[in-house]
Amino acid sequence: MSRRTSTRAVINLFDTTAKQDGAYTVNDILSFCDIQRLDEEDIETVKFGTLEEGGFLLDGSCQIMDETVQAEDFGYWSAMMSDENGVFNITPKIERQFSENHSAAGLTLNFDRQYPLPKQVCVTFKNSVGELLGLEVFNVDRYSYFCNLKVDEFRYMSLEFLQTESYQYARLNGIDYGRKLEYSQDAEKNLSKATLLEELNITSSEVSVNTSSVTVIDPDETFNIDNPQGYYTLLQQRQKLELFETINGTEYQMATHYIKTWETTSGVISTFSCQDILGVMDGTTFKGGVYEAVPAGEIIDEIMASFGWTDYYVDPEIAEMTLQGIIKPCSHRAALQQVLFVCCGVIDTSRITGINMYRASHTTQTIILADRKFMSPAHSIKQMDLVTDVEVTAHKYIKSSELKEAYKATLDPGIYEVALKSPFTDYTAINCTILESDYFRLKLQVNAAAEVKVQGYPYEDSSTVYRKSMNELPAGAFRNTKQVTDATLVSASNAIQVAEHLYEYYQYRLSHEMKIICEDEKVGNFAAVKTKQNMVAVVLGSMSLDLTGGFLASCKGIGYALKIGDYDYAGNELKAGDEIGVM
Numbered sequence: 284m285s286r287r288t289s290t291r292a293v294i295n296l297f298d299t300t301a302k303q304d305g306a307y308t309v310n311d312i313l314s315f316c317d318i319q320r321l322d323e324e325d326i327e328t329v330k331f332g333t334l335e336e337g338g339f340l341l342d343g344s345c346q347i348m349d350e351t352v353q354a355e356d357f358g359y360w361s362a363m364m365s366d367e368n369g370v371f372n373i374t375p376k377i378e379r380q381f382s383e384n385h386s387a388a389g390l391t392l393n394f395d396r397q398y399p400l401p402k403q404v405c406v407t408f409k410n411s412v413g414e415l416l417g418l419e420v421f422n423v424d425r426y427s428y429f430c431n432l433k434v435d436e437f438r439y440m441s442l443e444f445l446q447t448e449s450y451q452y453a454r455l456n457g458i459d460y461g462r463k464l465e466y467s468q469d470a471e472k473n474l475s476k477a478t479l480l481e482e483l484n485i486t487s488s489e490v491s492v493n494t495s496s497v498t499v500i501d502p503d504e505t506f507n508i509d510n511p512q513g514y515y516t517l518l519q520q521r522q523k524l525e526l527f528e529t530i531n532g533t534e535y536q537m538a539t540h541y542i543k544t545w546e547t548t549s550g551v552i553s554t555f556s557c558q559d560i561l562g563v564m565d566g567t568t569f570k571g572g573v574y575e576a577v578p579a580g581e582i583i584d585e586i587m588a589s590f591g592w593t594d595y596y597v598d599p600e601i602a603e604m605t606l607q608g609i610i611k612p613c614s615h616r617a618a619l620q621q622v623l624f625v626c627c628g629v630i631d632t633s634r635i636t637g638i639n640m641y642r643a644s645h646t647t648q649t650i651i652l653a654d655r656k657f658m659s660p661a662h663s664i665k666q667m668d669l670v671t672d673v674e675v676t677a678h679k680y681i682k683s684s685e686l687k688e689a690y691k692a693t694l695d696p697g698i699y700e701v702a703l704k705s706p707f708t709d710y711t712a713i714n715c716t717i718l719e720s721d722y723f724r725l726k727l728q729v730n731a732a733a734e735v736k737v738q739g740y741p742y743e744d745s746s747t748v749y750r751k752s753m754n755e756l757p758a759g760a761f762r763n764t765k766q767v768t769d770a771t772l773v774s775a776s777n778a779i780q781v782a783e784h785l786y787e788y789y790q791y792r793l794s795h796e797m798k799i800i801c802e803d804e805k806v807g808n809f810a811a812v813k814t815k816q817n818m819v820a821v822v823l824g825s826m827s828l829d830l831t832g833g834f835l836a837s838c839k840g841i842g843y844a845l846k847i848g849d850y851d852y853a854g855n856e857l858k859a860g861d862e863i864g865v866m
Contacts, residue, residue: 287530288531288830289468289528290474290527291467291474291527291528292465292466292497292499293463293525294466294555295524296463296518296522297387298385299521300383300385301387302322304381304382304383307321307379308380309375310373310376311361311371312359312360312361312362313357313362313452317357317358318377320357321359321456322457322458324457357456358456359377360452361453363452364450365447365452365453367449367450369402369447369449370445371444375443376441376443377443377455378441378442379440380438380439381437382438386434387433387517388431389406389430391429392423392427392430392442392455393426393427393455395426396426398452399447399448400425400428401447402447402448403445403446404430404442404443405421405441405442405445406441407439407440407442407443408437408440410438413439416434416435416436417434431462435516442458474498474500475500475831477497477830477831478496478831479537480825480827480828481805481826482806482824482825482826483823484629485822486784487623487624488785489620490561490619490630492559492562492565493540493562493633495524495526495556495558499553505553506518506547507547509550518542521563523540524538524539524540524555526540528830536635537634537828538559539560539632539636541557542557543557543562560592560638561619561638564615569589569590569613570589570612570721570723571609571612571721574606574609574610574772576605578602578603578605579605580601583619586615592637595640596641597640600642601626601628601640605776606622606625606772608678608680609678609680609722610622610771612724625772625781627781627784628643633806634805644808645809649811650811650813651799651813655799655800657797665793666792667792667794670765671756671763672750672762673764674748674749674767675770675785676746676768677746677775677777678744678772679744679774679775680706680742680743681743682741682742683741684740686739687740687741689703690703690737691736692734693734693735694735695729696729697728698727699726700725701725705723705741706722707722707742709739710738710739712738713735714734715729749779750782751779751786765789791822791841795840796838798835799835800835801828801834804823804826804838806823807824810822820842822840822842824839824841825838
């Protein structure tokens, strides 16, 4: 097997909050533009015929302008053209005032590739009191142009178009606050090592965080904390890092992760430890809720909106499931886990930019033959304990008809945030004012020292246990039960389905570990794996990938004692059930 691989890493060194702060103003713009679209990515435009010099070639490449149709296609297009020297009577100027401080390595200007570039622009930054932090003129020579002007703690930015080619409009499609830094094995040879850990549990009894580690060679000491001109002050814990792998000339997206920690050794060697968006969600809080016959898709939308994330997909089979129960205050990742567990779905971020939620397929996706398995370490197969029973507790939360005490304390004057251990509703307050409330939280204002009481109607849990059991035990076997008690969206309507799903999963009793030359394998997918004597089905739960070392993977997975033939591993659905038996 002969192939060539290489890895590329891209650090998006952008201020992650600047685009959500403030709005653009401009002194000169055509009516069909929307200046706020400069915050968007990859605006698509068309080439219109204009009265600019060379602006209406008779080769069929230009369209006739229709302002009503194209009203939202452009970010910025100046109302006036420049003169024969490329200079404007009134210099086009884009400004933005921010309410909070921001820092950036400069500005990345994204120009419209359908039209000529401007020749010269001026960038200005000021602080909160209007003092000048930086001003520089740049000669633009590419459509994605970086204005290298590092500033810290700015509150104001302006961009002026000083000169274009003769008789041209000034145009701009986007502004990014910062720059992209690219490291590669091939072009710059400044990427030393890149590894990636992907994990997925097909029951969603736990939701893992995919992680990566990237080591770069940095002769300019860009991230050296001892370098006063370095970028280390710009690193933020939600800075995006993208990984790509090229195999025999074709590039594949491997991960979109976010920098968690970083360190620099010897000045020129920097290592970044990163996590996927689920890891970022782990450090945030979802307020919780009470749900009565609500589609799973709506609950997921609520969780995602609370986190501020839009790049996700929910399979209709999951989105349309009706759920009832509660989600206690927890991280946004844990809240998603509660929903996907009861829907028998998975949460997957592997090799994509966002989050996919779907039900795992039981069909084999790839075939791993002996020529892709390493002899050392050898393919290890171990048998796990037999699980004979699964017990799932179904919950039924009913609003009590009796008013009960939700909170009581002696407090001094002030404003207090109170967290409740169980859900309440319809509150009444004594010696305080309720400023805000939800099922698990109160915000109280106390005007005078007193014993404060808040009453409400609690939601009380009535639970029932559902069991899926093995009818006949193998000779010499004993009952071994797995229990689920804290899945608070499990109800009478779905408990049997959840129990059967878990029972089937626990029948995958064979644990596999192997190192392979990776091709299309992916966590959560079934692979047909050649052992010494058989072809067996394995669902991959963990893949530790060495990207810079040849795209090799150390895999862990589970399977069952079923020999499969050519027809089966070509894509037939494979399920573990009672008829498979026990090895």
